[in-house]
Amino acid sequence: MRYSKILGTGGYLPEKILTNNDLEKIVDTTDEWIITRTGIHQRHIAAEDENAVTMADRAGRVALDVAGLKPTDIDMIIVSSTTPYMVFPSTACLLQERYGIAGCAAFDLNATACAGFMYGFSIADQFIRTGAINHALVIGSEVMSRVVDWDDRSTCVLFGDGAGAVVLGPSSEPGVLSTHLHADGTHKDVLYLPLGNNKTPNLESVKMMGNQLFKLAVNILGDLFDETLEKNNLQKSDVDWLIPHQANIRIIQAMAKKLEMSLDHVAITLDKQANTSSASIPLALDEAIRDGRVQRGQLLLMEGFGGGLAWGSALVRY
Numbered sequence: 001m002r003y004s005k006i007l008g009t010g011g012y013l014p015e016k017i018l019t020n021n022d023l024e025k026i027v028d029t030t031d032e033w034i035i036t037r038t039g040i041h042q043r044h045i046a047a048e049d050e051n052a053v054t055m056a057d058r059a060g061r062v063a064l065d066v067a068g069l070k071p072t073d074i075d076m077i078i079v080s081s082t083t084p085y086m087v088f089p090s091t092a093c094l095l096q097e098r099y100g101i102a103g104c105a106a107f108d109l110n111a112t113a114c115a116g117f118m119y120g121f122s123i124a125d126q127f128i129r130t131g132a133i134n135h136a137l138v139i140g141s142e143v144m145s146r147v148v149d150w151d152d153r154s155t156c157v158l159f160g161d162g163a164g165a166v167v168l169g170p171s172s173e174p175g176v177l178s179t180h181l182h183a184d185g186t187h188k189d190v191l192y193l194p195l196g197n198n199k200t201p202n203l204e205s206v207k208m209m210g211n212q213l214f215k216l217a218v219n220i221l222g223d224l225f226d227e228t229l230e231k232n233n234l235q236k237s238d239v240d241w242l243i244p245h246q247a248n249i250r251i252i253q254a255m256a257k258k259l260e261m262s263l264d265h266v267a268i269t270l271d272k273q274a275n276t277s278s279a280s281i282p283l284a285l286d287e288a289i290r291d292g293r294v295q296r297g298q299l300l301l302m303e304g305f306g307g308g309l310a311w312g313s314a315l316v317r318y
């Protein structure tokens with residue numbers, strides 16, 4: 001059997017930090033409201049000369065280094081971003097040019113929002129599993145600070161900037177056990193980011209029905225966990241780590257409860273990084289691996305959901 005396996009991870013966070021106290025000076029909010037309702041204490045904000053490409057570059061190089069690979073070993077670059085530097089060339093192509101590896105497949109996923117990393121991870125897994133390629137670099141890179149309405153307290157407090165990267169490669173042992181992708185366009189109005197009809201910048205700001213989205217997320221993710229475990233004939237108790245998308249601590253708590261798992265076994269970066277959209281899962285995974293919590297051989301359940309709605313999971317033997 002041929003599987004794909006996580007060979008390396010990396011992350012990048014911009015230097016500038018915006019705390020909840022800083023936000024109190026921008027919109028009518030309080031540190032206490034934000035912490036109680038979301039679990040977020042602070043977020044990183046990209047500098048003017050940073051963008052999805054520069055951040056992906058930094059995270060990707062770390063992941064390659066950890067994997068012990070050179071850029072020339074990569075056969076496919078997938079970048080998930082709702083905030084790409086350009087519509088085209090893709091962030092992945094711009095990254096490929098920086099890495100000097102012209103010729104390999106490189107593309108962006110931008111329609112799957114916060115679920116984008118799970119979509120990219122799943123695509124890379126299929127290509128490696130079938131033997132079509134050997135190594136894939138999958139990155140989530142987001143400058144959410146450029147697409148939030150800084151006058152809208154119900155959304156601007158939630159997001160942050162950053163990039164996370166994973167290198168996947170072939171293995172005769174598991175590896176990625178299964179991935180699961182779903183979408184439901186009937187919920188298109190719950191979370192969306194419109195184009196600005198050719199105005200500059202050509203994007204408006206994130207619009208969200210927070211309450212509805214919260215309930216949808218809890219139901220959808222609960223079913224997704226059942227589907228993922230059933231597919232592998234595994235029990236909740238087999239899962240060592242939950243690596244969730246970082247949208248709201250209350251959603252994460254509900255997911256841990258669903259898995260009958262203590263929060264000590266959940267990778268949480270939300271408090272320091274807020275919701276970095278498609279970068280949040282690889283950033284959380286990278287931190288938990290880097291500080292030694294996640295160990296080789298452990299079973300990881302990764303999940304993401306976002307605008308579309310789109311959602312996905314992966315069960316991974318790390």
Ligand code: COA
Nearest residue numbers: 029030033037114153154157210211213214247248305306
């Ligand atoms: N500071 C202070 N008050 C705020 C606020 C802020 N930053 N944002 C909203 N409020 C107010 C609202 O105006 C509302 O006031 P009202 O009762 O006078 O109308 C009140 O707080 C409650 O708002 P509500 O939207 O019901 O709060 P909530 O408990 O649902 O929390 C979210 C709001 C956004 C934190 C929560 O719904 C959420 O996290 N939803 C999911 C979001 C998500 O997953 N997004 C990303 C998907 S990828």
